[in-house]
Amino acid sequence: MTAKKIDTNNITLTIDGKNCQGSKGDTILTIARANDIYIPTMCYLTKVEPIASCRMCVVNVEGVDGMILSCQEKAVDGAVVTTSNDAIDKQRQSIMKLYDVNHPLECGVCDKSGECDLQNKTMEFDVDQQSFTTRDQHRPVQNWGFISYDPALCIMCEKCVHVCTQIVGDDVLAISAGGYNSTIINTKQDEQCSNCGECMSVCPVGALVSTDFKYSSNAWELEKIPASCSHCSATCQMSYEIKDTAIGNRQKKIYRVTNNYEFSSLCGAGRFGFDYANESVGKDSEAFTRAVEAVKKAESINFTATITNEEAMILQSIKQKYQTKLICNEARGYQKFLEAFCSMTGKSLYSGNLKNLSTSRGIIVFGTRINDDNPMVKYHITMASRRERARVAYMHPIEDASIQSIVTQFIKYEVGSEEGVAALLAHTLLDSQKPTKAVQAYLDDLDIGNLSAESNIGEEELDALLHSFDKKRGFTLVVGADIYTHPKAENIAKLLGLIEAYSDFEVLLVPPATNALGVALLCDLDDDAQGYSVGYNAKANFVLSALGDGDLDMPALNQQEGSFTSLDKRVVPTNAGLSYGGYILNDIANALGIHTINTIDYTVKLPIEKGYQSIEFDDLPDYYNSIGEEHRGYLLKQSRYKKDGKLDEVSTLPTYDGSVVYHCNTNNQFSTFTNSCEQLQTEALLRGSAQFASITKLQDGAKIKFELDGVLYERVFMIDTSMKGTVAINPSFDMGLSSSTVSSYRFSQPKLETMDS
Amino acid sequence: MSLEEFKNRNVGEQSYKMLDLKHTPKSxxxxxxxxxxxxxxxxxxxxxxxxxxxxxxxxxKDNMHTIKYPLEKLPISPRYRAIHDMLRLLESGHYRCIGCGLCEKICISDCIKMDTRYDENQRKEVSEYTINFGRCIFCGYCAEVCPELAIVHGGRYETASEQRASFSLFEDMLTPIDALKQQKEYDGFGAVSPNADDNIKQTPLAY
The missing domain is CATH 1.10.287 (Helix Hairpins)
Structure with a gap:
């Protein structure tokens, strides 16, 4: 016999007579699904660890006594698996019989009817009568705010509990075990639940349903429009589900948002923030003519990064034709940061992505209040923390109570000292690596003691950090929006670029707004506005607004088709959930002589040199395959970048003594658009700790006003007992067109004036 | 009847009585x-x-062979399928419709539409219900599919109107609450069979 060289990672097994390939460590179920073999399950959810509560997935393996749970059993090379025979079918049927015991026969009114796993499997396994029973009990419906829970309908599959702990990380749901009396309990009620609705989306029956959607429509009446969430840069996969508003109103309305919950997730803003469309807009030709004139004579165009790639291309075309300055405060800092970053790494993009983040064993979060800035990144950190037992170091001036369950080390630094922190990080993480001589010399020259003192990070903290990453694989550094607007952002970018270039760390530069990465790549942005200006969802002399308060109405992002560039460096397509009757940006471009029939005709023209591909919008794929591989749009191509970055000396770190205000939206709020959604509406408060209150001498509930970047904020001050320190949090989601004006460093020290009530 | 007999379309062969008509004169x-x-x-x-x-x-002698339509109308079969009736629960007076949407889904001429909502009693409430009788072909599927015997066919067959809008609304079809005592259990198309009680299977819920 000749010894074959066997790839130890690949295994082959026979499932129902079919030869199936898989890799070592895959479960039988995963391999079966990858090979299009059907094994029924009730509790299995791909995105979490196998729950193994339903036992529907039983299979026979030759040579093994009894039945085996295919969802958690790792496949063995050469195994012969049978997924269905009389004994197995009988077993599955008895399981369904048990599930159906006393299940209320209210399919007629149940929201889940038509897309219910229990309904489907009951039919599939031919359970047409109930042959045993148990004494039923009174189990009233519980209202948990966004979600209501009906214990009578619950089949205890535990999917909700697992997503809540393994994906979301809120640990709100738990199981109250007690045989037939078992229920899901909400352990923390409102305070800690981020209202993401993940539990509701994975519920196979009608036990967890949206309070807002409840009983308003049957599942089969809704038309699904595949789209991408437009609220933050994660641009998650989702579908708008639309139907006529009412009998007397044939205008379509978005009833709810669903997603491919098997493989992807959504945060609360994505799931409940869908009703921000600019509705009942007609073609106002006079306003349109004025808009065309305004764009023609404009010297600068202000816009937000909450636009599609195609719109960014249109704006860029307008710039090329009229030499208009393009001002996008949200994306400009990010663009400069990315350029400086790439000048050190020699690659055109950062290397981190969400999937790798979720399998990292060591994670550092730097310069972002991540749970509020980008919940999807937080979900992926949670996955890493819960599944890979990742060490998570959270570096920020403000401690965040909402993520303390996943953070293993909180490193607090002084406001404004980010440059020093970046230098310390680079020094620590490159300690055992081999950077170039110049870099090594630069690192050796750093005055570590001084930096450590000024930024208030103890050297022992960094030692502990390095020590905790010992003997681990897979590292990600998550960098957020605090840094992009920092006065020394470029040098910080270069320092972080060193980490990407010379250490094992993958860096994920979280874009600060929905399409900030797209705008940064597609538009030549300018720093300062001048002269007459036109604003697109931003304050200017002439305003084009999707909020309905401008000089010409524009469609909101759920009324547009196009693509976004996500933080995963993926170009994802989105479709119009609702129709729009007015003029769009492309109409203005056409009137200016930049001719394109549809906005989506720009998709194919996205610049190849920036990593985009020449693919028609209609050819962009948008699906997950049977094992959850993402086929949405395409990934940007990484190319070489001129590696010419020069590191500056770390300058004296600025000091922010006394009270500081941090600009940050609250969880589930990203912009004016999310705040205009009925379910998400919240009051914008200036939240600070008791310490902040004592420094500023503000009472709880005091009315104050202050000015930031030329915008006047009038706020009620609230003492948040979960916060510590002297930094208060100020949101801007209620500021309408002004919210995009925030362009400077997120920490500031405005003069707080008390207003007479 | 055998298939052969069934297929015989030669009506002249059957037992018709021929009239003794004289020949038409020729001259x-x-x-x-x-x-x-x-x-x-x-x-x-x-x-x-x-x-x-x-x-x-x-x-x-008050012995008339015709009826004074429209003042009088002939009784019609309970199986007749005319304008729908919406029945109420006899005990509570609440309408029977649970808003399941099956009639809306099964309707082949797509003329039924309903809006539902979550009401104060945590129940599904039908907030609006219409049948477009300009489109309805009175096939009876809605009555047959209804799990609650809520929508049934009534005997109101006069469906002429100047506008489609004035054909019928939920309230028109619904048994008036003061006429609840007169509401008869429907025995027409889609109704439970007379021996329904015998067909019910005992479930273990009757412990």
Missing amino acids: SMGKFGQVVERTVKGELFVGLWVTLREMGNALF
């Missing part, structure tokens, strides 16, 4: 004779007498 003399005969014989008055007699019966 002109014959035609003249027929005219004279019909004129003199007074057949006309036979017919007129029948009319007069029936008029007398109707006026004085």
Whole structure:
């Protein structure tokens, strides 16, 4: 016999007579699904660890006594698996019989009817009568705010509990075990639940349903429009589900948002923030003519990064034709940061992505209040923390109570000292690596003691950090929006670029707004506005607004088709959930002589040199395959970048003594658009700790006003007992067109004036 | 009936009674004779007498063969499928419709539409329900699919209207609450069979 060289990672097994390939460590179920073999399950959810509560997935393996749970059993090379025979079918049927015991026969009114796993499997396994029973009990419906829970309908599959702990990380749901009396309990009620609705989306029956959607429509009446969430840069996969508003109103309305919950997730803003469309807009030709004139004579165009790639291309075309300055405060800092970053790494993009983040064993979060800035990144950190037992170091001036369950080390630094922190990080993480001589010399020259003192990070903290990453694989550094607007952002970018270039760390530069990465790549942005200006969802002399308060109405992002560039460096397509009757940006471009029939005709023209591909919008794929591989749009191509970055000396770190205000939206709020959604509406408060209150001498509930970047904020001050320190949090989601004006460093020290009530 | 018999379309072969009609005269003399005969014989008055007699019966003996439509209407079969009725629960007076949407889904002419909402009692409430009788073909599927016997076919067959909008609304079809006692259990199309009780299977819930 000749010894074959066997790839130890690949295994082959026979499932129902079919030869199936898989890799070592895959479960039988995963391999079966990858090979299009059907094994029924009730509790299995791909995105979490196998729950193994339903036992529907039983299979026979030759040579093994009894039945085996295919969802958690790792496949063995050469195994012969049978997924269905009389004994197995009988077993599955008895399981369904048990599930159906006393299940209320209210399919007629149940929201889940038509897309219910229990309904489907009951039919599939031919359970047409109930042959045993148990004494039923009174189990009233519980209202948990966004979600209501009906214990009578619950089949205890535990999917909700697992997503809540393994994906979301809120640990709100738990199981109250007690045989037939078992229920899901909400352990923390409102305070800690981020209202993401993940539990509701994975519920196979009608036990967890949206309070807002409840009983308003049957599942089969809704038309699904595949789209991408437009609220933050994660641009998650989702579908708008639309139907006529009412009998007397044939205008379509978005009833709810669903997603491919098997493989992807959504945060609360994505799931409940869908009703921000600019509705009942007609073609106002006079306003349109004025808009065309305004764009023609404009010297600068202000816009937000909450636009599609195609719109960014249109704006860029307008710039090329009229030499208009393009001002996008949200994306400009990010663009400069990315350029400086790439000048050190020699690659055109950062290397981190969400999937790798979720399998990292060591994670550092730097310069972002991540749970509020980008919940999807937080979900992926949670996955890493819960599944890979990742060490998570959270570096920020403000401690965040909402993520303390996943953070293993909180490193607090002084406001404004980010440059020093970046230098310390680079020094620590490159300690055992081999950077170039110049870099090594630069690192050796750093005055570590001084930096450590000024930024208030103890050297022992960094030692502990390095020590905790010992003997681990897979590292990600998550960098957020605090840094992009920092006065020394470029040098910080270069320092972080060193980490990407010379250490094992993958860096994920979280874009600060929905399409900030797209705008940064597609538009030549300018720093300062001048002269007459036109604003697109931003304050200017002439305003084009999707909020309905401008000089010409524009469609909101759920009324547009196009693509976004996500933080995963993926170009994802989105479709119009609702129709729009007015003029769009492309109409203005056409009137200016930049001719394109549809906005989506720009998709194919996205610049190849920036990593985009020449693919028609209609050819962009948008699906997950049977094992959850993402086929949405395409990934940007990484190319070489001129590696010419020069590191500056770390300058004296600025000091922010006394009270500081941090600009940050609250969880589930990203912009004016999310705040205009009925379910998400919240009051914008200036939240600070008791310490902040004592420094500023503000009472709880005091009315104050202050000015930031030329915008006047009038706020009620609230003492948040979960916060510590002297930094208060100020949101801007209620500021309408002004919210995009925030362009400077997120920490500031405005003069707080008390207003007479 | 065998298939052969079923397929026999030759109606003339069956037991029809043929009238003894005389031959049509061919000659002109014959035609003249027929005219004279019909004129003199007074057949006309036979017919007129029948009319007069029936008029007398109707006026004085109250014995009428026709009905005074639209003042009077003939009774129709419970299986007749005319404008729908919406029934109420006899005990509570609440309408039976649970808003499941099956009638809306099954309707082949796509003329049923309903809006539902979550009401104060945590129940599904039908906030609006319409049937477009300009489109309805009275096929009876809605009544058959209804799990609650809430929508049934009534006997109101006069469906002419100037506007589609005035055909019928949920409230028009619903049994008036003050007429609840007069509501009869529907025994027409889609109703439970008379021996429904015998067909019910005992479930273990009757412990």
